[in-house]
Amino acid sequence: MPKPPGGALLHGFSVDRASPVPIYRQLDAALRRFILDGTLRPAQKLPSTRELAQDLNVSRITVKSVYEQLVAEGYAEARTGAGTFVAQGLDPDYAPSFRLPRRRAKPPEIEISDHAKMITSSKASIRHGKTDGFRPGVPALDVFPVKAWNKYIFDAMTSHERRNLSYGPVTGSAALRQAVSRHLADARGMQADPDQIVITSGAQQAFVMIAFVLLDRGETVWYENPGHIAGRDIMQAMGARVAPVPIDSEGLDLDVAMSRYPNPTVIFTTPSHQQPLGTTMSLVRRLALLNYAQENGAWIIEDDYDSEFRYRGRPLPALSALDTERRVFYVGTFSKSMFASMRLGYIVVPPGLVDTFAKARNLLGQSSSAVVESAMAQFMDDGRFVEHIRKMRRVYRERRDILYDCLLRDCADHLDVQPTDAGMHMLAWLKRGIDDQTAHSALLDAGIESLPLSVYTSEPIERQALVLGFSGVGEKRIPNLVSRMAKALAEF
Ligand SMILES: Cc1ncc(COP(=O)(O)O)c(C=O)c1O
Structure with missing residues (x-):
């Protein structure tokens, strides 16, 4: 049998030798308080009497007698040969006087910076844990090859004399930067030197770094409207003037942007x-946008978040692949093609700025996990990443088809569903002037997730829609979820 783990540290308690209260009383009171306020959990092991006596520099008899008293009163349990444990099933509500102070209904006003005010008003939702239904952008976690991935993580932990357990290089491991460079050449038609690639903790950190490096207060950013929420919010939090640019059938509407918002420093776009x-940005628009950036000294952020998933035809090469003057920051992520909690993304940085980005990365948490980087590089080198993408393409195409058919069958009275040949979500336009925020809340009440199109906007657009992710929902569950959705919409 494995040795039971050591007991709690109890660093929150120290003996007050100047106090008139005897030491055994101080220890007894502290332990009762820790047990009742939940600092020590039910069934948690207490330190051995020897360890605690040594830590506190008190006699072992003192500790023993306190433990015996706690056991006698039911706060703790002694197990022969194993030690003393907090009693199981002890309800902290039992002694309300010891409970942690409740949160006050209205916290006192705290003066915060202008940056922080912008951060507080961010519309980007905080996503954690299990989601159900059609949350956009969630990959098929149910079929992720966990066993195979575990092997890569294990190897990354143990190889190279465990070097990966230390900090990694600030711009990311050479192996991963080389693997990403090869992948970009193969999948996106790009010639990116590994030395130009900076590994980040996801695409969002890439946007933070780019905004940090390029933007001064009050400078203009052209931003797609509707557009990626968290990217827009970080530009705003940096004090930029974020100008909403509409989307037409060819992508970001360059004419509107040029006439309304002169001299942008940064242009944020998702051309693929x-x-x-x-919408996929047309080749003509891509060339015009690059030309504009080159002539006007603007920088483009190309967010290529889900270009791996295209179900018909071949994808156009990345905008960055056409960029002869190096005005584009290409940003990629493994959050969609692998899974989000690995927190790996990358920027292809124009030459001359790599050192600045390395320093910015150093200040923003130094590096991503060297273990995860090393595992990912090997996964790519072994061809597993490409294999995984191919498999996910088949899975997503099937999920997309099922969702589309079910929506047509059950929700045609309420939704106009827009077919899609790419990505991980589809748009369902709401009929009869139903407001998307209200529809979204009604679906949430029925346990179904989606996002209202309006949260992606900073300036209202004409129509209302729900954004429905299909990639993260198992094929068998989709019909049932859609019929629940139909019911919820019918109650409107
Ligand atoms: C369009 C787009 N870009 C970038 C990201 C950021 O991804 P991450 O920071 O997880 O790499 C997301 C995440 O949802 C996204 O939807």
Whole structure:
């Protein structure tokens, strides 16, 4: 049998030798308080009497007698040969006087910076844990090859004399930067030197770093409207003037942007698959945009978040692949093609700025996990990543088809569903002037997730829609979820 783990540290208690209260009383009171306020959990092991006596520099008899008293009163349990444990099933509500102070209904006003005020008003939702239904952008976690991935993680932990357990290089491991460079050449038609690639903790950190490096207060950012929420919010939090640029059938509407918002410092765009409308930017528009950036000294952020998933035809190469003057920051992520909690993304940084980005990365948490980077590099080198993408493409295509058919069958009275040939979500336009925020809340009440199109906007757009992710929902569950959705919409 494995040795039971050591007991709690109890660093929150120290003996007050100047106090008139005897030491055994101080220890007894502290332990009762820790047990009742939940600092020590039911069934948690207490330190051995020897360890605690040594830590506190008190006699072992003192500790023993306190433990015996706690056991006698039911706060703790002694197990022969194993030690003393907090009693199981002890309800902290039992002694309300010891409970942690309750949160006050209205916290006192705290003066915060202008940056922080912008951060507080961010519309980007905080996503954690299990989601159900059609939350956009969630990959098929149910079929992720966990066993195979575990092997890569294990190898990354143990190889190279465990070097990966230390900090990694600030711009990411050479192996991963080389693997990403090869992948970009193969999948996106790009010639990115590994030395130009900076590994980040996801695409969002890439946007933070780019905004940090390029933007001064009050400078203009052209931003797709509707557009990626968290990217917009970080530009705003940096004090930029975020100018909403509409999307037409060819992508970001350059004419509108040029006439309304002169001299942008940064242009944020999702040319492969506009987030969230799904438009692919035409070649003519790409060339015009690059030309504009080159002539006007603007920088483009190309957010290529889900270009791996295209179900018909071949994808256009990345905008960055056409960029002869190096005005584009290409940003990629493994959050969609692998899974989000690995927190790996990358920027292809124009030459001359790599050192600045390395320093910015150093200040923003130094590096991503060297273990995860090393596992990912090997996964790519072994061809497993490409294999995984191919498999996910088949899975997502099937999920997309099922969702589309079910929506047509059950929700045609309420929704106009827009077919899609790419990505991980589809748009369902709401009929009869139903407001998307209200529809979204009604679906949430029925346990179904989606996002209202309006959260992606900073300036209202004409129509209302729900953004429905299909990639993260198992095929068998989709019909049932859609019929629940139909019911919820019918109650409107
Ligand atoms: C369009 C788009 N870009 C970038 C991201 C950021 O992804 P991450 O920071 O997880 O790499 C997301 C995440 O949802 C996204 O939807």
